[in-house]
Amino acid sequence: MADSGTKTERVTLTIDGREVSVEKGTTILEAAEALGNRIPHYCYHPGLSAPAQCRLCLVEVEGAPKLQASCITTAQDGQVVHTQSDDALRQRKGVLEFYLANHPLDCPICDQSGECKLQDYVFAEGRKHGRNREPKRVFGRDDFGGDILFYGDRCVMCTRCVRFMNEAAQDPLLTVVERGNRSVIDTFFDEGLEGSPYAGNIVDICPVGALVSKDFLHKARAWDLDHTPSICPNCSQGCNIDLHTRDNRVHRLKPRPNLDVNQYWMCDYGRHRYDWMNRTDRLEAPMIEREDSRVATGWAEALEALTARLEEVGDRPVRAIASPFSSNEELAALRLLVNALGGGEIHFRSPRTDEEIPLPSFPKLTRRKDLAPNVKGAEFLGMARVGDDDATGGLEGLEGFDGILLVVGDALPDCAPDFGSDAALHIHLGSYTSRATEAAHFRLPIATHAEQEGTFTNFEGRVQRFWPGLEAPGAARPGWLVLAALAAHLEGTAVPQRAEEMFLKAGELTPHFQGITYQDLGTRGALANEPVALPGA
Amino acid sequence: MAATVKVMRRPAAGTTSYLRSAIKGMGLTFKHMINPDKATHQYPEEPVELSPRWRGTHVMEVHADGRPKCVACGLCPTVCPANCIRLVGGEDDQGNRYPIVYEIDEFRCIFCGMCQEVCPVEAIHVGQHFENAEYTRERFVYDLDRLMEQDHESTLLWDPSDPRSE
Numbered sequence: 001m002a003d004s005g006t007k008t009e010r011v012t013l014t015i016d017g018r019e020v021s022v023e024k025g026t027t028i029l030e031a032a033e034a035l036g037n038r039i040p041h042y043c044y045h046p047g048l049s050a051p052a053q054c055r056l057c058l059v060e061v062e063g064a065p066k067l068q069a070s071c072i073t074t075a076q077d078g079q080v081v082h083t084q085s086d087d088a089l090r091q092r093k094g095v096l097e098f099y100l101a102n103h104p105l106d107c108p109i110c111d112q113s114g115e116c117k118l119q120d121y122v123f124a125e126g127r128k129h130g131r132n133r134e135p136k137r138v139f140g141r142d143d144f145g146g147d148i149l150f151y152g153d154r155c156v157m158c159t160r161c162v163r164f165m166n167e168a169a170q171d172p173l174l175t176v177v178e179r180g181n182r183s184v185i186d187t188f189f190d191e192g193l194e195g196s197p198y199a200g201n202i203v204d205i206c207p208v209g210a211l212v213s214k215d216f217l218h219k220a221r222a223w224d225l226d227h228t229p230s231i232c233p234n235c236s237q238g239c240n241i242d243l244h245t246r247d248n249r250v251h252r253l254k255p256r257p258n259l260d261v262n263q264y265w266m267c268d269y270g271r272h273r274y275d276w277m278n279r280t281d282r283l284e285a286p287m288i289e290r291e292d293s294r295v296a297t298g299w300a301e302a303l304e305a306l307t308a309r310l311e312e313v314g315d316r317p318v319r320a321i322a323s324p325f326s327s328n329e330e331l332a333a334l335r336l337l338v339n340a341l342g343g344g345e346i347h348f349r350s351p352r353t354d355e356e357i358p359l360p361s362f363p364k365l366t367r368r369k370d371l372a373p374n375v376k377g378a379e380f381l382g383m384a385r386v387g388d389d390d391a392t393g394g395l396e397g398l399e400g401f402d403g404i405l406l407v408v409g410d411a412l413p414d415c416a417p418d419f420g421s422d423a424a425l426h427i428h429l430g431s432y433t434s435r436a437t438e439a440a441h442f443r444l445p446i447a448t449h450a451e452q453e454g455t456f457t458n459f460e461g462r463v464q465r466f467w468p469g470l471e472a473p474g475a476a477r478p479g480w481l482v483l484a485a486l487a488a489h490l491e492g493t494a495v496p497q498r499a500e501e502m503f504l505k506a507g508e509l510t511p512h513f514q515g516i517t518y519q520d521l522g523t524r525g526a527l528a529n530e531p532v533a534l535p536g537a
Numbered sequence: 538m539a540a541t542v543k544v545m546r547r548p549a550a551g552t553t554s555y556l557r558s559a560i561k562g563m564g565l566t567f568k569h570m571i572n573p574d575k576a577t578h579q580y581p582e583e584p585v586e587l588s589p590r591w592r593g594t595h596v597m598e599v600h601a602d603g604r605p606k607c608v609a610c611g612l613c614p615t616v617c618p619a620n621c622i623r624l625v626g627g628e629d630d631q632g633n634r635y636p637i638v639y640e641i642d643e644f645r646c647i648f649c650g651m652c653q654e655v656c657p658v659e660a661i662h663v664g665q666h667f668e669n670a671e672y673t674r675e676r677f678v679y680d681l682d683r684l685m686e687q688d689h690e691s692t693l694l695w696d697p698s699d700p701r702s703e
Contacts, residue, residue: 108610108657109634141632218626218634221611 112209114222145192228469238458284474318344323409324372327454332506333483464525621645662691
């Protein structure tokens with residue numbers, strides 16, 4: 001990366017007849033990528049060193065005596081590169097034929113099928129029929145420990161996994177053993193990848209189906225999965241991820257590159273915690289108080305009854321419990337509603353550990369101590385953390401509270417079934433059923449983060465957007481919509497119709513979000529404002 | 538165009554006889570009774586001979602040890618234009634990929650034969666079979682066991698002596 005102070009020198013070269021100007025030091029492969037011209041490659045990965053050993057990215061450079069490996073050849077001024085010349089194509093075809101000499105072609109049972117680079121390249125540029133009549137060498141399958149299975153036959157020896165463990169995880173647990181066509185990736189004797197906190201990334205960077213995830217094994221075909229950009233909700237790092245969904249279930253999480261947050265990686269802790277998005281014990285219909293029981297009803301009726309009750313209860317102290325798993329929009333809408341009711345304290349409880357798990361090559365990527373995605377956002381909106389590190393306790397002050405009690409997103413797993421029974425009005429907005437919320441006067445179903453649009457604020461104050469990958473069950477609606485509708489009713493203002501409008505309203509509540517729009521955030525996020533201390537204040 | 542009606546006048550009583558027509562008709566009937574080239578097929582007493590390329594209800598091929606040949610690759614539900622195949626893959630105790638659930642809704646199926654064409658292991662086939670009557674609609678969703686039990690001939694998608702239709 002160039003220093004921001006010095007002016008970077010640029011070079012201009014021609015790739016396949018198109019001129020491109022890139023920073024000095026860029027490789028031909030990266031320059032071609034800037035043109036949208038993807039040169040086939042295995043061993044090169046933008047997050048790792050390039051050993052130029054797969055021999056697939058060879059291109060013709062005018063003036064060079066032979067084909068050059070584009071992943072390590074730096075672009076020069078005036079260079080003329082041909083990626084589709086007869087020589088380059090013949091070379092790639094030949095290399096691909098060698099790759100298939102020992103490849104088992106077990107695509108029907110391979111989990112990588114559909115997102116496999118060997119499939120793609122051979123289909124695009126390879127020979128239609130193999131000419132090899134020799135028997136193939138067979139390795140079988142090896143358990144690498146942890147979540148990783150290794151199918152040696154499918155391996156193309158790009159050594160991305162070895163280099164990831166050496167360079168990024170800096171925990172050299174993998175190596176190449178043997179030589180020539182017997183060479184194979186292996187662990188050291190009995191030592192496996194078990195316990196290596198970033199090992200799951202080698203499954204993502206494996207261009208073929210040699211390294212597969214046990215968790216995902218045979219679960220779905222790659223082409224059946226829908227990819228939705230999202231944010232990992234398992235700690236406050238805010239890694240950019242893709243939700244891979246099918247039939248309204250999340251099947252796996254994959255990292256989405258963002259050089260400012262998580263580069264190309266994510267930790268195994270976050271990767272394997274997605275089951276809660278598929279939970280089926282959901283609240284599906286608004287439940288309202290009718291005499292002694294609670295009955296399911298529609299939204300119009302529920303909100304009408306609720307606003308009537310709010311007016312009936314009148315001016316009373318307000319206390320609210322928020323959740324750090326809620327989006328900025330939801331928390332801001334809660335703040336709006338509490339303000340509309342006359343103001344009151346908002347607390348939240350969040351899980352926390354003592355241990356951070358950094359990625360050695362990029363220590364900014366760390367499994368943070370806060371195990372919730374939006375603690376910072378809650379703090380920005382003036383909410384205070386209470387309770388213990390396992391997100392329990394801290395609610396003793398609410399015993400005997402007789403005002404208006406609002407609980408949003410926290411299922412209160414540690415509370416007794418009579419929680420909030422003294423409150424004049426107990427409103428619960430949640431996604432899951434739980435014992436402690438059954439007695440609430442109003443119990444309204446809201447969508448989880450996987451089912452709605454919104455933003456999280458990560459540990460450093462970076463606001464990042466996520467998108468809905470699942471459909472919310474039953475009548476569940478985004479929490480911000482419900483809260484903002486109530487607040488708008490009390491204030492006599494218009495209800496925000498989109499998450500974006502709600503975020504603009506959040507900007508009116510706190511200087512941190514002021515003036516930031518969804519357009520500013522884009523897909524990569526942006527840092528929230530650091531509020532400037534007023535002179536003399 | 539205005540509809541026009543041609544009025545047929547009924548012949549006066551006693552001026553015509555239907556006997557000649559009746560005898561002519563009966564004659565034809567008796568001729569067919571003794572005609573050796575008659576076209577009537579005595580179904581179901583005589584089975585119908587189907588074309589080897591007739592595409593009917595499915596057959597799942599099995600290995601010698603009774604396992605289905607299917608490896609749960611997911612190509613047939615992907616290619617199926619009627620979306621009638623439901624497949625859940627898994628791994629058996631020998632580490633082989635196999636279908637935990639494999640169901641074909643024969644009511645939805647349009648018998649195009651693409652599942653057979655796409656199958657990389659020649660497991661699922663459409664069959665030379667058409668007698669599928671059942672007493673309930675549910676019985677038309679064939680599960681894996683039922684598909685493996687089917688004993689009718691599977692379809693030939695092309696003539697083996699002329700695979701390119703030349």
